[in-house]
Amino acid sequence: xxxxxxxxxxxxxxxxxxxxxxxxxxxxxxxxxxxxxxxxxxxxxxxxxxxxxxxxxxxxxxxxxxxxxxxxxxxxxxxxxxxxxxxxxxxxxxxxxxxxxxxxxxxxxxxxxxxxxxxxxxxxxxxxxxxxxxxxxxxxxxxxxxxxxxxxxxxxxxxxxxxxxxxxxxxxxxxxxxxxxxxxxxxxxxxxxxxxxxxxxxxxxxxxxxxxxxxxxxxxxxxxxxxxxxxxxxxxxxxxxxxxxxxxxxxxxxxxxxxxxxxxxxxxxxxxxxxxxxxxxxxxxxx
Amino acid sequence: xxxxxxxxxxxxxxxxxxxxxxxxxxxxxxxxxxxxxxxxxxxxxxxxxxxxxxxxxxxxxxxxxxxxxxxxxxxxxxxxxxxxxxxxxxxxxxxxxxxxxxxxxxxxxxxxxxxxxxxxxxxxxxxxxxxxxxxxxxxxxxxxxxxxxxxxxxxxxxxxxxxxxxxxxxxxxxxxxxxxxxxxxxxxxxxxxxxxxxxxxxxxxxxxxxxxxxxxxxxxxxxxxxxxxxxxxxxxxxxxxxxxxxxxxxxxxxxxxxxxxxxxxxxxxxxxxxxxxxxxxxxxxxxxxxxxxxxxxxxxxxxxxxxxxxxxxxxxxxxx
Numbered sequence: 091x092x093x094x095x096x097x098x099x100x101x102x103x104x105x106x107x108x109x110x111x112x113x114x115x116x117x118x119x120x121x122x123x124x125x126x127x128x129x130x131x132x133x134x135x136x137x138x139x140x141x142x143x144x145x146x147x148x149x150x151x152x153x154x155x156x157x158x159x160x161x162x163x164x165x166x167x168x169x170x171x172x173x174x175x176x177x178x179x180x181x182x183x184x185x186x187x188x189x190x191x192x193x194x195x196x197x198x199x200x201x202x203x204x205x206x207x208x209x210x211x212x213x214x215x216x217x218x219x220x221x222x223x224x225x226x227x228x229x230x231x232x233x234x235x236x237x238x239x240x241x242x243x244x245x246x247x248x249x250x251x252x253x254x255x256x257x258x259x260x261x262x263x264x265x266x267x268x269x270x271x272x273x274x275x276x277x278x279x280x281x282x283x284x285x286x287x288x289x290x291x292x293x294x295x296x297x298x299x300x301x302x303x304x305x306x307x308x309x310x311x312x313x314x315x316x317x318x319x320x321x322x323x324x325x326x327x328x329x330x331x332x333x334x335x336x337x338x339x340x341x342x343x344x345x346x347x348x349x350x351x352x353x354x355x356x357x358x359x360x361x362x363x364x365x366x367x368x369x370x371x372x373x374x375x376x377x
Numbered sequence: 378x379x380x381x382x383x384x385x386x387x388x389x390x391x392x393x394x395x396x397x398x399x400x401x402x403x404x405x406x407x408x409x410x411x412x413x414x415x416x417x418x419x420x421x422x423x424x425x426x427x428x429x430x431x432x433x434x435x436x437x438x439x440x441x442x443x444x445x446x447x448x449x450x451x452x453x454x455x456x457x458x459x460x461x462x463x464x465x466x467x468x469x470x471x472x473x474x475x476x477x478x479x480x481x482x483x484x485x486x487x488x489x490x491x492x493x494x495x496x497x498x499x500x501x502x503x504x505x506x507x508x509x510x511x512x513x514x515x516x517x518x519x520x521x522x523x524x525x526x527x528x529x530x531x532x533x534x535x536x537x538x539x540x541x542x543x544x545x546x547x548x549x550x551x552x553x554x555x556x557x558x559x560x561x562x563x564x565x566x567x568x569x570x571x572x573x574x575x576x577x578x579x580x581x582x583x584x585x586x587x588x589x590x591x592x593x594x595x596x597x598x599x600x601x602x603x604x605x606x607x608x609x610x611x612x613x614x615x616x617x618x619x620x621x622x623x624x625x626x627x628x629x630x631x632x633x634x635x636x637x638x639x640x641x642x643x644x645x646x647x648x649x650x651x652x653x654x655x656x657x658x659x660x661x662x663x664x665x666x667x668x669x670x671x672x673x674x675x676x677x678x679x680x681x682x683x684x685x686x687x688x689x690x691x692x693x694x695x696x697x
Binding site: 132133203214219226256 | 414415417418419421422423425426428429430432433434435436437439440449494497498500502503504505507508510511512513514515516517518519520521522523525526527528529530534535536537539540551571575576579580582583625628629632633634635638639653656657660664667668670671674675678681682685686689
């Protein structure tokens, strides 16, 4: 591999080699992209299989029947599960914003005593995952009598996504010059006024990223939903779909119709914040 | 729009250097709530963390030392009985071994493949944006549903992967891949790698983009081959991003639950269960033994977190 004469030969043929290389590169990248979409394409194909062709092993059915997208709402608890997920994702996103914003603002602006300890606490909680704490979470909320409620999932999802929000919001607020806020304060708005009129609008990309990321994480969350709820109607979407494959006879077209309802919106949302996500997930570590 | 995030991360990070030329933080002007200090600002966050993250750790340890029946009634202290029961459990050695193999193999493959993927998607080619978006899907989609999708593609009767492998002549009869541990494990690994790749690849891409073009030009002027350039220039420069991706991935894979749950539910029996899946299974029979399993598992999590803090440079700064 070391002896490949590509670089020395490059100036002479005037771009012939690079073109072949680009073709190969492009083909590989597109093939890989297709591979990454494969499971989701197969979900769509399966959702469109007529009921009598669900056990056929052909790549495609002879005809498509997307009635699973309507029947799944009447045949399963999907509607109720979606409602729970919307409440949980919406509620925990709101809670994260309410809790993370002041914390991020203060840590970005003021070097108070215990700041390092606080940031360390936040960083460590980012590493603790619900799956590892499931038994403790179950016992705690059992003792508090909060199992099987929307509230427990709102609280739990908010807590486990707090770190990301604090990092990303702190990053944006930290990049806004203090002078701008001070100017606003001299002009007569209070500190809070400056926060809302100057800092927040400028940090909006960070706020949007934190909001979308938390929403998606709570939307997709499974372990806590499985552990902390047990009434089928009160369980989130992920657990509802998990219940569908536990049924005696699995309606795979409905399973994947429901899955696509759950997947497509968040993939679109994720594409919006994609470029900001890495910095939030690796914050506190990449210098 | 993206640069403030990257720059900002540095300034707001734990090691933010005091910027020279910036006026002192306007702490003096804070007249409201002067005595409470930072509490009104960070108090709610600390409270939420204490209630939802710290308390469960305490509760987990406490539960592991009690006698608790299946209805949840506490029958008093149990000492270390549950730990003895756990360590005498014949299933435990296999679960621990598989958890270790699972973590090492999934993380190893993911990091290796994402190095290649990041290199590929860092090149210029038609449709780079679109192909990068495709890579997002497994990241954004619920891992459980991706796992269920693979389980269906591996279905013995109707699975498209079974059909594909048959058509390619790689197998001679359709198999029930997820019905048996030895056949299921490679697929579990594959799915875990599949859902882990986007994050590690994107982190490495972010690392690659910080490498200035002049460095590559200098290498070319010096007559370095592409492979030499990659090994001597690119790799050392993306090392920080690589290490972070590695450790975050390590923690995620070690704690992974939905991949295994969606494909095999840890079965048959507990043959494909890692510690997190095993503790879920135990909870139905003996919540205290399950808590003991959680505590043992948690010790490993703590080690991983310390590893992360080391990688991120927190330790050195503490000693400074």
